[in-house]
Amino acid sequence: MSDASLNTAQNSAQPYEAGFGDYFALLKPRVMTLVVFTALVGLIAAPVAVHPFVGFAAILFIAVGGGASGALNMWWDADIDAVMKRTARRPVPAGKVTGDEAFAFGMTLAGFSVVLLGLATNLFAAALLAFTIFFYVVIYTMWLKRWTPQNIVIGGAAGAFPPMIGWAAATGGVSLESVLMFALVFMWTPPHFWALALFTKMDYDNAQVPMLTVTHGRPATRRHILIYTVLLAALAIGVGFTAIGGPLYLAVAVYLNARFLKGAVDIWRRDETMAEADSYLTERRFFKASLVYLFAHFGAIAAEAILSSLGWGLW
Amino acid sequence: MALSRQHDVHKRRFSRNLGLGLVLVGLVALVFGLTIAKVSDDNFVMPAEEEST
CATH class of the missing domain: 1.10.357.140 (UbiA prenyltransferase)
Incomplete structure (x- = not known):
């Protein structure tokens, strides 16, 4: 040897x-x-x-x-x-x-x-x-x-x-604004994870984790994504009119929520055959967009706070 | 069992030990920095029992 x-x-x-x-x-x-x-x-x-x-x-x-x-x-x-x-x-x-x-x-x-x-x-x-x-x-x-x-x-x-x-x-302490930031992440989480659950198909089934895709099926999951995205959009745009919002935030929120809603509608209108045909492309895009969505909303809140501290805040 | 200076265990654990050492040095620097930041604050007051000693 x-x-x-x-x-x-x-x-x-x-x-x-x-x-x-x-x-x-x-x-x-x-x-x-x-x-x-x-x-x-x-x-x-x-x-x-x-x-x-x-x-x-x-x-x-x-x-x-x-x-x-x-x-x-x-x-x-x-x-x-x-x-x-x-x-x-x-x-x-x-x-x-x-x-x-x-x-x-x-x-x-x-x-x-x-x-x-x-x-x-x-x-x-x-x-x-x-x-x-x-x-x-x-x-x-x-x-x-x-x-x-x-x-x-x-x-x-x-x-x-x-x-x-x-x-x-x-x-x-806690205030309305901090609760709204909490609500933004809270409402964003379900569509984000359900999109992931749609394209990591067998994982949750194998692990016997009762994800919505496993217990209620994929069409129900697609419907839930749309419902939560509509509620999220209303909340996200509403934040724009509070003390942590502003015109910059509002512009970002309107643009991103319009795109996010379109993504959710696209997911809702698809079935498994269509999704498998393009390897869950729409679901994957929605998942990636959800990451940008959250970072951009919080980035806009930070930008509004910085503008306001410089005396450039508009409301 | 005595370990020689260059025993294989030393090599295998090097990254962990180095990382932990740096984390501990960072913690010391953090507590020191926090102390400086707190005592240099305009609103900082010594607690009453500390002042009397």
């Missing part, structure tokens, strides 16, 4: 040592970008000025709290993650990090993020972050996700809290 083959044999026999990147992947970095951005907009749109460094720290702790929820979600859901193509390569089902390690990592970061956010800003913001983590991990992951087809609708609240936490970090 040559030296080279001996080394190879030794290496393959050694247990996998999780690297820093594997632990970072537990935090669901892509979801974290949404958390960071919406929390930042909540902080910017708030009528109370925050020291830039305190604001930076607040966003970081909110992001870490969101990441901790992701790690705890991966700990609990490792069994269903393993059978879904989209999630099978996550660190726990891939065997890179054990479930116990993911649990310990998530709990530690959750505790750290809540305590440090409380010390950096205020107790209300910390309590809201703690509730968000609890809601995502216990209410959504452990309870709703495997029990009801409304999992995404109610569970979407967890992803909708970050702008409220950002607002609370600055003001120490």
Whole structure:
């Protein structure tokens, strides 16, 4: 046996040592970008000025709290993650990090993020972050996700809290504007995830997660996407007439909601034969557009707040 | 079992240890920065019992 083959044999026999990147992947970095951005907009749109460094720290702790929820979600859901193509390569089902390690990592970061956010800003913001983590991990992951087809609708609240936490970090409370930002993400989540469920066809079926596509069928899911998109459009345009809106926001909202509504109508008018013929092209486009939709709405809210602070706000 | 300076375990764990070290240094810098930001705020007041000592 040559030296080279001996080394190879030794290496393959050694247990996998999780690297820093594997632990970072537990935090669901892509979801974290949404958390960071919406929390930042909540902080910017708030009528109370925050020291830039305190604001930076607040966003970081909110992001870490969101990441901790992701790690705890991966700990609990490792069994269903393993059978879904989209999630099978996550660190726990891939065997890179054990479930116990993911649990310990998530709990530690959750505790750290809540305590440090409380010390950096205020107790209300910390309590809201703690509730968000609890809601995502216990209410959504452990309870709703495997029990009801409304999992995404109610569970979407967890992803909708970050702008409220950002607002609370600055003001120490809740107001109509922060609730509207919450509502925007809350109403956006179901059509976003149902579009994904339509084109990741067999995944949720195999994992026996009661997504709407599994329990009520695909035509019902298409109908639900349209209904929620109509409600979302009314809400999103309505926000334009509040203190966090303005002409710039309104222009962005009218344009994006018109396009989003058209996408939802297109999805509603299709059936599975048409969708399979073009590999779910319309559904995939709608899903991608939903990402742009949310970032652009929150970007416009931030832009309105910045214009207003420069004295250029129109209402 | 004593580990030599260049044991394979060191190489395999390097990224994790380096990452954790940087995170801890970052945490120290963050707490220091927050302290400076808080005490330099115009509204900052020392708690009463601290002032009397």
